[in-house]
Amino acid sequence: MRLPAGTVIAVDGPAAAGKGTLARRLAAELGLPYLDTGLLYRAVGRRVLDRGIDPQDARVAEAEARALTPEDLARSDLRGSLADMAASKVAAIPAVRAALLDFQRRFGAAQGAVLDGRDIGTVVFPEARVKLFITASVAERARRRFLELTGRGVAADPAQVEAEIRDRDAQDANRPVAPTRRAPDAFEIDTTALNADETFHAALAFIRKKLRVIA
């Protein structure tokens, strides 16, 4: 598919709904750079935890966001329940979000991109040509996260995984700044009963229609 130059595709939605899998595959298919914006918040949370400080400390979290390096994004300890919660906490701090905004905008503006996160279609790129909002039931998202963790050899308790997803959903959706929201012009895909292939094809069909691309 040939896209108009500079096309930005925003992929938002709650944790473990399948955003990352979809966004990565769309980027590969469409020849666009891909940015997992959750990694930025995860890396900031990690840097704050490394200092032994509470991720809700706004002053420290902002300083760590401003000091972020590409190496921080390549760390192997950015996934798991401690990193999940720390990311969600620093992400509720307005100064942290402000510090990360320019990087995300520059990344997308350079040559177009697929970005996934919570506020890409509402705040980072409100003018994005294509916006997708990916959801799934809490039970299904918890099931997927549980399989992902155990697949990586991490011990997990299904009930606890579901409780953590609920907590993070509430924190991400109820914060005053850039909460998880479906943009009014976003196409919503509920992936509860869809596999990764079906989700990908539903997204691709929408993109074709939206951009009126035939091939």
Ligand code: DC
């Ligand atoms: O997508 P993820 O689960 O890796 O994101 C980790 C946390 O970062 C998530 O709980 C909320 C926050 N986040 C955000 O607030 N805005 C984004 N654009 C991406 C992630």
